[in-house]
Amino acid sequence: MATKYGxxxxxxxxxxxxxxxxxxxxxxDEERRLFIGGKIMAAKILGDNLKSDTQPLSxxxxxxxxxxxxxxxxxxxxxxxxxxxxxxxxxxxxxSNCGGNFGYYLKKAGLDALIIKGRSPExxxxxxxxxxxxxxxxxxxWGMHTGRVQEVLEDKLRGQSGRAPKxxxxxxxxxxxxLVRYASIVSNERLAGxxxxxxxxxxxxxxxxxxxxxRQIKLHNPEKVREINKSxxxxxxxxxxxxxxxxxxxxxxxxxxxxxxxxxxxxNYNYGQYEDYEKxxxxxxxxxxxxxxxxxxxxxxxxxxxVNVNGKAVKGPELETxxxxxxxxxxxxxxxxxxxxxxxxxxxxxxxxAASTLAFAMEANEKGLWDNGLEFGxxxxxxxxxxxxxxxxxxxxxxxxxxxxxxxxEKYGGKEFAIHSKGMELAxxxxxxxxxxxxGYAVSNRGGCHLNGGYMVLVEGLSLAVNQQTPHAKPDxxxxxQDLMEGVSACGQCLFTTYAFFPPPVISHPNSWYTKAFxxxxxxxxxxxxxxxxxxxxxxxxxxxxxxxSAMLHHxxxxxxxxxxxxxxxxxxxxxxxxxxxxxxxxxxxxxxxSRLTDVPQxxxxxxxxxxxxxxxxxYYHARGWSRDGIPTPHTLKKLxxxxxxxxxxxxxxxxxxxxxxxxx
Amino acid sequence: MVTIKLFGSLRLKTGxxxxxxxxxxxxxxxxxxxxxxxxxGRSVKEFRNCVFMINGKPGRLSSAxxxxxxxxxxxxxxxx
Numbered sequence: 001m002a003t004k005y006g007x008x009x010x011x012x013x014x015x016x017x018x019x020x021x022x023x024x025x026x027x028x029d030e031e032r033r034l035f036i037g038g039k040i041m042a043a044k045i046l047g048d049n050l051k052s053d054t055q056p057l058s059x060x061x062x063x064x065x066x067x068x069x070x071x072x073x074x075x076x077x078x079x080x081x082x083x084x085x086x087x088x089x090x091x092x093x094x095x096s097n098c099g100g101n102f103g104y105y106l107k108k109a110g111l112d113a114l115i116i117k118g119r120s121p122e123x124x125x126x127x128x129x130x131x132x133x134x135x136x137x138x139x140x141x142w143g144m145h146t147g148r149v150q151e152v153l154e155d156k157l158r159g160q161s162g163r164a165p166k167x168x169x170x171x172x173x174x175x176x177x178x179l180v181r182y183a184s185i186v187s188n189e190r191l192a193g194x195x196x197x198x199x200x201x202x203x204x205x206x207x208x209x210x211x212x213x214x215r216q217i218k219l220h221n222p223e224k225v226r227e228i229n230k231s232x233x234x235x236x237x238x239x240x241x242x243x244x245x246x247x248x249x250x251x252x253x254x255x256x257x258x259x260x261x262x263x264x265x266x267x268n269y270n271y272g273q274y275e276d277y278e279k280x281x282x283x284x285x286x287x288x289x290x291x292x293x294x295x296x297x298x299x300x301x302x303x304x305x306x307v308n309v310n311g312k313a314v315k316g317p318e319l320e321t322x323x324x325x326x327x328x329x330x331x332x333x334x335x336x337x338x339x340x341x342x343x344x345x346x347x348x349x350x351x352x353x354a355a356s357t358l359a360f361a362m363e364a365n366e367k368g369l370w371d372n373g374l375e376f377g378x379x380x381x382x383x384x385x386x387x388x389x390x391x392x393x394x395x396x397x398x399x400x401x402x403x404x405x406x407x408x409x410e411k412y413g414g415k416e417f418a419i420h421s422k423g424m425e426l427a428x429x430x431x432x433x434x435x436x437x438x439x440g441y442a443v444s445n446r447g448g449c450h451l452n453g454g455y456m457v458l459v460e461g462l463s464l465a466v467n468q469q470t471p472h473a474k475p476d477x478x479x480x481x482q483d484l485m486e487g488v489s490a491c492g493q494c495l496f497t498t499y500a501f502f503p504p505p506v507i508s509h510p511n512s513w514y515t516k517a518f519x520x521x522x523x524x525x526x527x528x529x530x531x532x533x534x535x536x537x538x539x540x541x542x543x544x545x546x547x548x549x550s551a552m553l554h555h556x557x558x559x560x561x562x563x564x565x566x567x568x569x570x571x572x573x574x575x576x577x578x579x580x581x582x583x584x585x586x587x588x589x590x591x592x593x594x595s596r597l598t599d600v601p602q603x604x605x606x607x608x609x610x611x612x613x614x615x616x617x618x619x620y621y622h623a624r625g626w627s628r629d630g631i632p633t634p635h636t637l638k639k640l641x642x643x644x645x646x647x648x649x650x651x652x653x654x655x656x657x658x659x660x661x662x663x664x665x
Numbered sequence: 666m667v668t669i670k671l672f673g674s675l676r677l678k679t680g681x682x683x684x685x686x687x688x689x690x691x692x693x694x695x696x697x698x699x700x701x702x703x704x705x706g707r708s709v710k711e712f713r714n715c716v717f718m719i720n721g722k723p724g725r726l727s728s729a730x731x732x733x734x735x736x737x738x739x740x741x742x743x744x745x
Binding site for chain 1: 672673674713714716718725726737743744
């Protein structure tokens, strides 16, 4: 279906693995305008096709791989692609964003998105080259690790000509094949890590997808795009976060700051500080282990690390992995974390969920709930490596750990310290010292995710020193940050570019009067944000330099976009996902954290060091225009243009019924 | 003695992980910044623009240091 907008290829293709047939999926310009791309576009497609009784591991479930209008446009950090599906880990929508180059090559093949449904009777891999879709027998590559299978596929594409076309690949490892609930999809060394997308691909008997092509990506106003791009890259390179901290230290640079702020998850979130943090910090990683910085296609930030594992240069760990496999299990051996990170990537599973489930098992063992032989501060690195393999191949205790901490806590007890929300394990930030992020974790559409949760920790201690314990204005900020990141993600851009939203002087002069005044003012400006959200037309302009996304979207696509309409677009996406999730039973009662984080103060002498969740939820739902039960109201759906979609139409009766089911909250 | 620890990109730029100094050399955070500047040959402003934590609690440029204190200098950070 051709499009009048730039930045799009105008085609969405669907393949049914049961029959092997391909067809074009209808996607109109009106849908492009409302749902842009990425995770919002994917949510719309899944919402149109999934029924309330659809099971994650079923032929009806779809893997929806989307790009955004920025993908391949040359905009900074814009090589992202998104994978969305009904998650086997949470039972609700999940979306997982990935760098690398697959998104770029998907567009070069002429596609904005690829939808995979059905289930192949035998293991296959899919080759896409422009309009040609070919399913190949994958019996010879089934079982391979993620690095090896990509090498073999490159050889296969090389074929008899001896020269492979430039291509992107996504693959799964043994974890995906064996339906580990938090198995990932891997592309180069990057992962669509969270939510178990790899298990859905494995269930469909799809080992890999390769894509190549020679289509041109047309932009609405290429000169203006180049002009903004130039100044944007310059700004990102000068910004203290995107131009200094992230390139020098990567995300690992947060460990020491989190330690100082009491936000470093330690011993399965019993504490917020780890005495041996320096040994597993970003500084130690940079000084003693990092070989070279790497970045995704078109990224000026280059946050990725390269480290040595068994004489091979491989991708280094991110902050979450360092935190959860360091202090999280009381391990101070950096080399062990590098090794495990590589092993988990090769097996194809999410390091966050794997590490957190392991920490849960250790604590359950310590408390006598589950005799599994796993102990904090184990020291036997080979034993932990064996556990990863046991999970990936579902052997022995690994078969249970493969189901995640929620499942394990339901079987063995210990729900109060199973650190997840909606079945997805939390990242390494201890929310009792960043209560805004605590709210974000709980209400996040895909479960315990820091980014989908709004990433309030950025202002609650990492970049700025806003009061970490006050709940005031946190729900409003959470909503704004969620919407902002939702929009940026839908465009196909890395969320790290949003950190440059705070002007450099505010970040680099933390002791200045203006930074201190801003931090002090934050708890009092909730109503201002709420007003801006109610009337986004007030912000009927673009904000140059610090927030180029809205102007860039306009010049790439030709759509009229302002900062206000960009935020409304993010809000539409966030509420759309929530609206779909209510179909699978999500209500206020689902927006939870384990009681350790809400009822037990991190500092026994300070009752404020816990997450005042219920109180913040009330304000958050109100700000979002959702009912007290956490259901988007008909009025809100109408405001966002979602009421026009027949498949989402909620009758007043249904709305009341959903609310009544949660009436005691 | 006072223990000074340096984190963030400034640590990588200066190659200085920290110092152990006697209280007579540094009476407050401001003095510690000057000492670090002298030791590393960098502008004192760079150190004064750090976040200060004294024994795990937020400090200020004018905060006094006592024997046995641990002063940590951090830069703003983001990502995750």
